[in-house]
Amino acid sequence: MSNWTLYDKVMYGGLGYSAFCLPTNFFKIIIAIIFPPIGEILCIIGDEISSNPPFLSWGVIQKLFSAENINKIIYSFILTTLFYIPGLIYTLSNIADSEYTTKF
Numbered sequence: 001m002s003n004w005t006l007y008d009k010v011m012y013g014g015l016g017y018s019a020f021c022l023p024t025n026f027f028k029i030i031i032a033i034i035f036p037p038i039g040e041i042l043c044i045i046g047d048e049i050s051s052n053p054p055f056l057s058w059g060v061i062q063k064l065f066s067a068e069n070i071n072k073i074i075y076s077f078i079l080t081t082l083f084y085i086p087g088l089i090y091t092l093s094n095i096a097d098s099e100y101t102t103k104f
Helices: 006-012 026-034 036-045 058-064 067-081 085-103
Strands: none
Touching: 026 036, 026 085, 036 058, 036 067, 036 085, 067 085
């Protein structure tokens, strides 16, 4: 019998009889499915949030409020108000693009 909690099994593998791993963007995608503009915000500032207080530094706030990123958030919000699916597609494509550009 293992002393691992469910959280440990999900995060580090071992759920059931084999390894179970989550993709890096799993939580960003779940938030984007719930409400796409918040997923867009997480996509923009997700990698720059520190694990120590204060979590949001001045550089993160400046990056969030740059003209390009404000436009992305507004586009996501407008497309989400147009029957939800266009905003979801726009936000998920931005999350996928940001993941691709940060790896290469």
